[in-house]
Amino acid sequence: MSFPVFINDGHPMNLIMRNIVKSFGATRALKGVDFTVTDAEVHGLLGENGAGKSTLMNILGGTYNQNSGDIIIDGKDCSTLDTNTSFSLGIRFIHQELNLVNDLMAYENLFLGREKTSQYGRLDKLAMIQASTAVFKRMNVDIDPLTEVRDLDTSQKQLVEIARALLFDCKLIIMDEPTTALTNKEISNLFDIIRSLKNEGVSVIYISHKMPELFEICDSYTVFRDGCFIQSGAIKDIDEHIATELLVGRKIDSDEVVKPANTNSSVMDINALSCKPYFRDVSFSLKKGEVLAITGLFGDGRGELAECLFGARHTTDGEILINGKVSKHRRIKDAIDASIAMIPRNRKERSIIPDMSIQDNLSMASFSNNGNSLFVRKPQERERFSRCQKNMNIKSGHPDNLITSLSGGNQQKVIFSRWLELDSDILILDNPTQGIDVGAKFQIYHLINQLSEQSKSCILFSSEFPEIYQVADRCLVMYMGQVNTILSREELTEMNVMYYATGSNLEVKNAINQ
Amino acid sequence: MRLTSDAIMVQQKAKGEALKRFFSNHPYLISFAVLAVIATIINPDYLTYTSLSTLLKQSAIKGVIALGMTLVIISGNIDLSVGAIVALVSGLGVVVFNTTESIVVTLLFCSLFGSILGWINGMFITKGRIAAFIVTLATMSAYRSIIVQIGQGGPFNVDMNVLSAITTVVNGRTLGVPHLALIFVFLAVAMHLLMSQTKFGRYVYAVGSNEEAARLTGINVHRVKIITFCIIGALSGISAFLLIGRLTSITAVNAGIFFELDAIAAVAIGGAAMSGGRGRIAGTFLGAIMLQMIEGILIAAAIPPFLNGLVKGIIILLAVLFQNKKSD
Incomplete structure (x- = not known):
């Protein structure tokens, strides 16, 4: 069977999406947005994480169906798209994550699900290989269609993903962060x-967080914020400052948090730490009692940095000094012995031990790191639980119930207690408020501020500005695996964070150089 | 003090909750009770002391291995090589016993050599990053082949002059209790304490339930896995020692054959999750006894012994099916 290739009638697509609403359970990801693409244009879609960009594009690609709203393509109502109709209308979606099968060759991946066959159903390999070669040549990239995808590096994989969209004729290509792994x-x-x-x-349709790219390639733009349409227009009418303002909105009016400058000595110094290909040459120092926020956008290498600081991932270069002494940091135990604790991101996958009771989950880090005793002392565990339950205000049933019986916020409080029991001097908090309710979030902010009063130092990895603003003394902003800047408390505004996280300052520099 | 009806309700609810938790933690008790009732219906003398101690005695040799299998399965792995370990250790154990004529040396040899064979499995699984299923499938073939070669296909016989020494130890009774039963109960209690009272036991559960989370709390995941394989190796070694005393003649080709099947079956019937993270020694202990009871029931019900394997296979599938249903 050969896939029905759509007929290119020579006219550019005219796409109108009107009043699109999409909910996932109780969360409204899109609250009635409009989006229009006319003529042959490069349309930049801007928005912070969670603004609803990807959701809208998934509706257009046919992955999700909207709850309400119309999609009109070339004057025809196409409101119920599925992936196949979307494809035959000439819409191609280049996803942010790589969707390639490592065990297959590059050309097999390109044609996956849409293989060319001869009359009797035999795969027409030669035709597919030739077509793949042609696409790669057109893209001016040097990839042999016969290489297994696992042998390609990340940037080549991303190019294969792009090539897939160009293989058949098309009218509209959605590119969701296509350049995260590409070289200049x-x-x-x-x-x-x-x-x-x-x-x-x-x-x-070009989705990117990188301002320099958007301003180089796009003709027009649309900005989303919190699932709402904000503004649309020609890119030449705005500059990156206005764009950042639009992204962030002006409605940030949370209480002013004042934090005096921290003048203590440093407890942790990072010198030119690298973990290729995720991040390189990261240097900073963490002072006693300080909360240092580390932020950035998707693909900045933050997650890997957190793991390296905890000894959970090997670094390729650089050193970590704790109280002036070089720490080996080869294993997690080394980091814990150097008085570092970590609340990992992705609680469900990386913190919770689902088959264990609340109490055992809480005691886990104490088991593996306190003393040489072989035995578990039940009364001691029970006492520890009651103490933590009181301190952290954990709402739970019987401590022998499974941890999974708790709400997300309470689970996270148990995980916090797990690590606070070790009384470490340095806490690495990797996205600690992910997926928990607002009340629990503020309890955690309060806790972080308390810890810093007790002279504990915290490194907070987060992508949410309001959160950073609540607790941070300084904020390190990463851009493409490198430290772009470190903002002091006075410089800490959402505008500034977005400005540096999108690499806008680098664009200005480039402009001056030219 | 007078309790209001609300307070009584709350108390009853708490009691009900505790009871519910107890049975969801010990599901094997229910199947054991059902089986005991069936057995008693078929044979009213079933629940006498003699038949119970016989049951324990009969289930001991495979049951000891099943105790170790519990640890391995809870940690999220599997060991298919236990039968081959029994063959290799028992064959060489006979040679050691004939040479040294010492029960203690033989027992030490069996458990140590067994744990070394288990350690080899553990090293390939952790450091070599090969699936436990594959590693132990390979060693299952390798270990048995070694002992078949050494014995040149023939049996390993315990010398007549030292024979009584080992048979009295293994088959004898103290205060009317068969030694095999005593050993099984002793090891089961020891393993139960290991799993419920020590930090190591908690690590085994944690590794099987969420390996990444366990690693990130500073647990040395590799070490935990290797130790579980050493333990099952040592227990298989002890099982081999008991087999020597029981049979006094070891044929390398079929000693310990299908022991892995019975051990895994006992763990499954005992209510452990095959995906790891959940399971209890007490469950496996009863599971091993239940397997033996089923064999007895089949005989009493005059079902051809050739169908034993079929019945066991069905029981394993039913036990795991029931498990999956429950966790859904």
Whole structure:
């Protein structure tokens, strides 16, 4: 069976999405947004994490169906799209995550699900390989269609993902953060392709957090915030400052939090730490009693940095000094012995031991790190639980009930207690308020501020500005695996964070150099 | 003090909750009770002391291995090589016993050599990053092949002049209790304490339930896994020692054959999750006895012994099916 390739009628697609609403359970991801692409244009879609960009694009790609709202393509009502209709209308979706099968060759991945076959159903390998070669040549990239995808590096995989969209004729390509793994040369190649596609009448919806790219390639823009449509227009009418303002909104009016400058000596010094290909040359120092926030956008290497600081991932270069002494940090135990604790991100996958009771979950770190006793002392465990339950205000049933019987916020409080029991000097908090309710969030902020009063130092990895603003003394902003800047408390505004996280300052520098 | 009806309700609810928790933690008690009732219906003398101690005695040799299998399965692995370990250790154990004529040396040899064989499995699984299923499938073939070669296909016989020494130890009775039963109960209690009262026991559960979370609390996951394989190796060694005393003649080709099947079956019937994280020694202990009871029931019900394997296979599937249903 050959897949029905849509007929290119020579007209650019005219896409109108009107009043689109999409809910996931109780959360409304899209609250009635409008989105329009006309003519052959490169349309930048801007918004912070969780603004609803990907949800809308998944509706357009046919992955989700909207709860209400209309999709009109070339004047026809196409409100119920599925992936196949979306494909035959000429819409291609290049996903942010790589969706490739490692065990197959590059050309097999390109044609996956849409294989070319001969009359009797035999795979027409030669035709597929030739077509793949042609696409790669057109993209000006050097990938042999016969290489197994596992042998490609990340940037090549991303190029294969892009090539997949170009394989068949199309009218509209959605690119969701297509450049996270690409080098500058590859990015400029990609932009050449986008421009030539535009000349052929193909539109591109370009989603990116990187301001320099958006301003280089896009013709028009649309901004979303919190699932709402904010503004749309021609990109030449705005600059990156206005764009950042639109992203952030002006409604940040939470209480002013004042924090005096921390003048203590440093407890932890990071010197040119690298873990290739995730991040490189990261240096900073953490003072006693300080809360240092580390933030950035998707693909900045933050998660890997957190793991390296805890000895859970090997570094490729650089050193970690604790109280002036070099720490080996080869294993997690080394980090714990150096008085570091970590609340990992992704509570469900990386913190919770689902088959264990609340009490055992709480005691876990104490078991593995306190003393040489072989035995578990039940009364001691019970006492520890009651103490923590009181301190942290954990709402739970019997301590022998499974941890999974608790709400997300209470689970996270148990995990916090697990680590606070070790009384470490340095706490690494990797996205500690992920998926918990507002009440529990504020309890955790309060706790972090308390810890810093007790001269404990915290490193908070977070992508939410309001959270950073609540607790941070300083904020380190990463951009593409490197430290872009470290903001002091006075400089800590959402505008500034977005400005540096999107690399806008680098664009200015480049402009001056040219 | 007079309790209001609300307070009584709350108390009853708490009691009900505790009871519910107890049975969801010990599901094997229910199946054991059902089986005991069936057995008693078929044979009213079933629940006498003699038949119970016989039951314990009969289930001991495989049951000891099942105790170790519980640890391995709770940690999220499996060991298919236990039968081959029994063959290799028991064959060489006979040679050691004939040479040294010492019960103590033989027992030490069996448990130590067994744990070394288990350690080899553990090293390949952790450091070599090979699935436990594959590693133990390979060693299952390898270990048995070694002993078949050494024995050149023939049996290993305990010398007549030292024979009585080992048979009295293994088959004898103290205060009317068969030694096999005593050993099984002793090891079961020891393993129960290991799993419920020590930190190591908690690590085994944690590793099987969520390996990444366990690693991130500073648990040395590799070490925990290797130790579980050493333990099951040592227990298989002890089982081999008991087998020598029981049979006095070891044929390498079929000694310990299908022991892995019975051990895994006992763990499954005992209510452990095959995916790891959940399970109890007490469950496996009763599971091993239940397997033996089923064999007895089959005989009493005049079902052809050739169908034993079929019945066991069905029981394993039913036990795991029941498990999955419950966790849904």
